[in-house]
Amino acid sequence: MNSKGRTTIEVGAAGVAVITIINPPVNSLSLDVLSSLKERLEEALRRDDVKALVMTGYDGKFSGGFDISSFADLQQGKVAQPKPGYISLDMLTDTVEVSRKPLVAAIDGHALGGGLEIAMCCHARISTPNALFGLPELHLGIIPGFGGTQRLPRLVGLAKSLEMMLTAKLVKGEEALDLGLVDAIVSPDQLLDTARKWALDIWEHKRPWNIASLHRTDKMESLSEAKEILKLARAQALRIAPNLYHPLAYIDVVEEGIVSSPRAGLIKEYETFEVLIRSSTCKALVHIFFSHRGTMKVPGVTDLGLVPRHVKKVAILGGGFMGSGIATSLLLSTYSVILKEVNDKLLQAAIERIKENLQSCVNKGKLSQEKFEKSLSQLKGTLDYESFKDVDMVIEAVTEDLSLKHQIFMDLEKYCPPHCILASNTSTIDLNLIGEKTKSQDRIIGAHFFSPAHVMPLLEIVRTQKTSPQVIVDLLDVGKKIKKTPVVVRNCTGFAVNRMFFPCTQASLLLVEHGTDLYCIDRAFTKFGMAMGPFRLCDLVGISVARATEAQFVLSMPDRTYKSMLIPLMQEDKRLGEMTRKGFYLYDERRKAKPDPEIKKYIEKAREISGVSIDPKLAKLLDKDIVEMISFPLVNEACRLLAEGIAVKAADLDIASVMGMGFPPYRGGIIYWADTLGSTYICSKLDEWARMYGNFFKPCDYLAEKAARGFPLSGTTDPAKSRL
């Protein structure tokens, strides 16, 4: 079997051994790397010609931490440490940290998770200004397992370490120096020489031997302060993630080290790590980690060897809420942006919105004043197409009016250079229709952003049968550069995210008309872990948008829509959602939502029009039943997207559900979650509800077939069945 990574050792004339971790692309710590590292360390400690050691990572990257792809082997017991806690105690604490030869970490790139934990066992840390440090393990449903829970608080103080861990915050070189996490900052070309000299200086007592990180006390708060900080951290963890156990387990482990001893903390750490790595939360979050990266791999597109073309200048048509958000995203990533509006008043308003967006980044400390000025200087407003002659990409973000879009795309074909990518931010209109009056269909593509576009992480890239792979590769690259997660889907009404989410609103309306309490539905959803319930979301998006979207779906899938008058009735009465401070909820000036007893009136009227009577069973549903009755239709639609080839991979829908709909990542995304319940169970429930409440619930063929065989829904789709 090929080994997964290795380390090398090179002993220089001055007697400093440089050990390099080699496991591209991020130098993760596979078990092979760890075992090779142990051998190299032992060799260096044994050799008489070695006075001191430097540890570094290959190709300017220290280490991205423990090898996440080996979690599955650990979970299944296929590999194990020689004894419990071996790496943390025997290797790092009792060999490296106590060694009589000084060991200095030379850090460039990233020192994350296990990478940082190893660096913290060293006797000094030298880094470059751009190096990134952090313990992001909680994002994977685990806690650090190589001593990070004990050493980070002792190096940077308890309060700061809790902040870094609970928010998975990464710190950069200079901040790490201020915190005391590193001892010196040097440029990349001086890194190794400085580290070598530093190690030798310690050996020659020209620099002090620092006390081992595990036993430092100078940064730690007093016991009473520490207890108060831990109490607040527990409250924060419960508030941020009430369904999650592992952040609390992490705080318990830190506490053990403080109230008992650091060694007791290390023991509790590895015991807890062993439990958490086998948890369903960890498995789901690891699935999200790899699926997230997998969205950049599109079969038949990204495997053709195409190189993304350099996109420098982007034009945006329409500076409304979406257009200005998209422009902000591009400016933040140093693209030159031309913003076109139809008159000066709208143009000035759009520029003002962009300024506000950028200013809010400055206020949150995410953008320096200097970068704010630079970004803004990259923005040019215009009222005509004159300056479009050298743009590389256009993103149209005007209102959803097909004839207007027809005209725009014909104009774009006339004014833009032939290589220019012609993208539309439409959320519902068929891209084939948008481009039908042009001869440029190979460069027409959907770039569907989610509102607010400069904040939401998902970018749905929609390709038609004619979109060229080169254009898809180009947009994937732009998406990555503007720090979005792109998911490539095929063209259909609502594309993947809106189409998948639509049955959720529909099922909610059906339940409400049959007697389920509207606010109980939203509560059950948020308790399940969704960012917000379907009715709160409707208010946020706006009742008019919800109605317009509904109209599109009623047209394209009349056989499976539930026709409720609740939303039209509210629209008639100008209860338009959060923007009018009245929708399903009432809103105060701080946008805090409060249930409104008046909503009953609208429900009763809608019920009367539909001719539906209250079903006593539905009026008393448990939270679990509410979640299932609303989410299973969503799963059903996701299955249709897979069967039709709209989405190529189930994992893409998992990411789309997490990033576009607020589905809880620790449940792994919509299809992953469905598979934890089983296709047979979901299908039988949908069948039962279809018999009782109509075709809206009827399982699609894909789901029924998988259920009949007891297969998971995430199995690869048959490309032959793709409709394109």
Ligand SMILES: C[C@H](O)CC(=O)SCCNC(=O)CCNC(=O)[C@H](O)C(C)(C)COP(=O)(O)OP(=O)(O)OC[C@H]1O[C@@H](n2cnc3c(N)ncnc32)[C@H](O)[C@@H]1OP(=O)(O)O
């Ligand atoms: C015992 C310990 O306490 C437990 C641990 O250490 S758990 C691990 C903790 N570490 C992490 O969570 C870091 C995870 N990685 C990252 O955040 C980012 O990959 C990074 C900042 C290191 C680099 O980001 P970036 O340059 O954008 O590259 P990115 O696309 O994310 O990753 C490159 C490749 O490396 C893989 N990779 C990244 N980190 C990995 C890791 N720790 N293990 C295995 N593979 C990893 C990715 O899956 C990707 O693979 P692909 O090319 O086949 O898709």
